[in-house]
Amino acid sequence: MKRSFAIRAAALAGAFALAACDAAFPGMDSAETALDIPEVEPGEISEETMKTVTETLSQDSFEGRMPGTEGEEKTVAYLIERFEAAGLEPGNQGSWVQEVPLVEITGKDFAPLTIAGGDTRLSYDYGEEWVGVTYREDAATSLDDSELVFVGYGINAPERGWNDYEGIDVTGKTVVILVNDPDWETPGLTGTFGGKAMTYYGRWTYKYEEAARQGAAAALIVHQTEPASYGWNVVESSWSGPQAYAQRGENAPPLTKVNGWVQRQVAREILAAAGQDLDELTKAAKEKGFKAVPLGLSASTSFSNDFRSFTSRNVIGVLPGSEAPDEYVIHTAHWDHLGRCKPAPDGDDICNGAVDNATGTAALVALAEAHANAGAARRSLVFLAVTAEESGLLGADYYAANPVFPLAQTVGGINMDAFQMAGPAKDVTVVGPGKSQLDLFLERALAASDRVATPNPKPEAGYYYRSDHFAFAKRGVPMLYVDGGEDLVEGGREAGAAIARDYTENRYHGPKDEYDPNWDWSGVMADLQLFYRIGRALAASTNWPNWNEGDEFRGVRDESCAASDSGC
Structure with missing residues (x-):
């Protein structure tokens, strides 16, 4: 389980100096950088969608979105409704869901x-x-x-x-x-x-x-x-x-x-x-x-x-590609949270998970809307809301082990997990920089947004291995994990670290991670614009970005590609 806000809180003391993009991507193989990275115009991403979906999913009536509860039933039904309204098609052979068999043990x-x-x-x-x-x-x-x-x-x-x-x-x-x-x-x-x-x-x-x-x-x-x-x-x-x-x-x-x-x-x-x-x-x-x-x-x-044994569900929507519909760019976020948990002093025992990860789930809907409004891209765009991340990345791992869309035909993807409500930042935090050629797509999108990349200030935490993208990465699919920035436009790094520390200490994985109508969404919307550019460029490109030479996942991808008659 990731902890993105802990990254930012840990950066208060001895934070990395603001880094240019190339400094944030160590180990990039210059011989492999000649990729087709199309220019992408900004997307029409709805802030109102972000607010509405985040607020809805974090209501007490969803009971913390625990898999296998009434909260899951409401969550899945709501996501299907929003995916369909966004213009997506059912992603699993006519169905919006992929069943994920689980067992729940309560000590x-x-x-x-x-x-x-x-x-x-x-x-x-x-x-x-x-x-x-x-x-x-x-x-x-x-x-x-x-x-x-x-x-x-x-x-x-x-x-x-x-x-x-x-x-x-x-x-x-x-x-x-x-x-x-x-x-x-x-x-x-x-x-x-x-x-x-x-x-x-x-x-x-x-x-x-x-x-x-x-x-x-x-x-x-x-x-x-x-x-x-x-x-x-x-x-x-x-x-x-x-x-x-x-x-x-x-x-x-x-x-x-x-x-x-x-x-x-x-x-x-x-x-x-x-x-x-x-x-x-x-x-x-x-x-x-x-x-x-x-x-x-x-x-x-x-x-x-x-x-008890029960079946949870991943929710999958797809925007079919116009020229290469059997090549896929994937977006992931987990819809689940902890359900009812240790009560706060006021007796509130619902872990609503507004930031973690109603925001990321809302981002799937908002990006799906933006891509659908822009029309079909060359490749298909997949939007995957996975279950049971908080239990150990179970929904993502089940999908990656039983992929609806073959992994050798999955170009790469972006994972979104817990957006920072801190206002606009001059940078983004790159978790796992230098791992794959997807960094070049990020670099191009950052340049278009007049922002820079900051390397993960706490690599010892292993955050790249702690969110849903890891299930795909360990099976060879290049995945980006980009977090909100630390250098805020107002207040710089000190302000960013203070906001992150406050969330980590007072709300993270607790009942007070609740929706706040006074949140400043401007930084989130800037991050979503970045993700839109990256996803759209991957979907318009003709290239297959790979892991950099020497990366731990390069061999898995090469073997997967060699065994495939199509795709990479």
């Missing part, structure tokens, strides 16, 4: 997390000090005296000569894992794991997957705000309440019993009880050859689970 009656061994007896309360879930469809989950092992960053990467599990058997044990990559504090973008830039090995999803592959009974990640890029409040709200997962088929990968997080101070106390120091072990874990440390303690907890 309850959580016992404390207890740590025992020798004279040690520690107990930690659920929510305030630890959170945990199970991915298994078991009515009762019990972790009984599971031996604790500190495994550093929990990474097994043979191609990088790194294995935190080497020499130890963690079968049936509980592994304690640090968040992010070993070199996240390294200045610059070079190192075993990309230096300051997070790789997929730093994501919590990977860490749980690897712990399960190693046979662990449970995996507990040590929360730390800076490398996680969000506070404990976000962990607590995101990991409590109903959790949706993709239904597992035959021969599915193994699962742990429990996946969770512990507060850093909790981890510090546990390690101290084992005669270890968290800071010293963290330092050691940053070095290649680190050996896992058995702690001589055991962990126990239990909880029960309610679960």
Whole structure:
């Protein structure tokens, strides 16, 4: 799960200097830059549409747009209505939806997390000090005296000569894992794991997957705000309440019993009880050859689970191309949010998700209207509102694994997730710069808008791997993830960071992310004009932009293209 506003909040101290576009796109291969990038006139994008759709989707009657609820029914029906009115056609063989099979697991009656061994007896309360879930469809989950092992960053990467599990058997044990990559504090973008830039090995999803592959009974990640890029409040709200997962088929990968997080101070106390120091072990874990440390303690907890299987839906509309209708440019945004969540002090328990991501969903509608009004482009334009992003990019991943439009015939795309309500900015924030030739389309659109690109000021957060575009990128489709600017026309970077910090601390993933009729939409509309130019240029172009040479997704795309009789 992305956290775009955290990017901007983190930029307050030591923000990047305002960068020219070419500086924002490191690693661009000059031999591959001769692309057909048509000039595009500004689009007629409706601010009223943005306001109306955002306000409607974030009403209390939509109950936070939780997949599998009445809120989903209202959301899907409303999006179909708006897509049809915008001039789109149903995108899935005559249907507006793609069914996404999910299972929802709701934990309850959580016992404390207890740590025992020798004279040690520690107990930690659920929510305030630890959170945990199970991915298994078991009515009762019990972790009984599971031996604790500190495994550093929990990474097994043979191609990088790194294995935190080497020499130890963690079968049936509980592994304690640090968040992010070993070199996240390294200045610059070079190192075993990309230096300051997070790789997929730093994501919590990977860490749980690897712990399960190693046979662990449970995996507990040590929360730390800076490398996680969000506070404990976000962990607590995101990991409590109903959790949706993709239904597992035959021969599915193994699962742990429990996946969770512990507060850093909790981890510090546990390690101290084992005669270890968290800071010293963290330092050691940053070095290649680190050996896992058995702690001589055991962990126990239990909880029960309610679960239900249900089908959620992606909503798909298409504007067919005039000359190359079997070539597709995709726009994505997630329609879902958290539903009912931890109440605010005033008792409000509906996480309305106005910014995150009613704004991005509204952008799909507004851009669809603008493109339809401009007439068919050479290639087809796809508008995909995906479900269950907040549960782990499930709707996007399901579509990418079961594409309605073949991925080898998908030229590339743009993902939109949480627009900043801060007024106009001189720049945009590029998440994952230098990855693909789509940067050249962005560069051309920025020049037409008299704006510049700022590199992601917090690459260690791995935001490129945390929103819906990643489901497409890891399967080879070039995707852009461009966030709102940090250098505001009024107030500069300091004002931009203050607005972002206020949202992150007071509204993000909480009940107060609500629609405000006093929002300044001018910056959002400028960003949408940028996205319109990029999408239209991709749809009018004859070229197939690729990942830059050496990028982690280049090989996947090349293999996909080589196996296709049409498209790239």
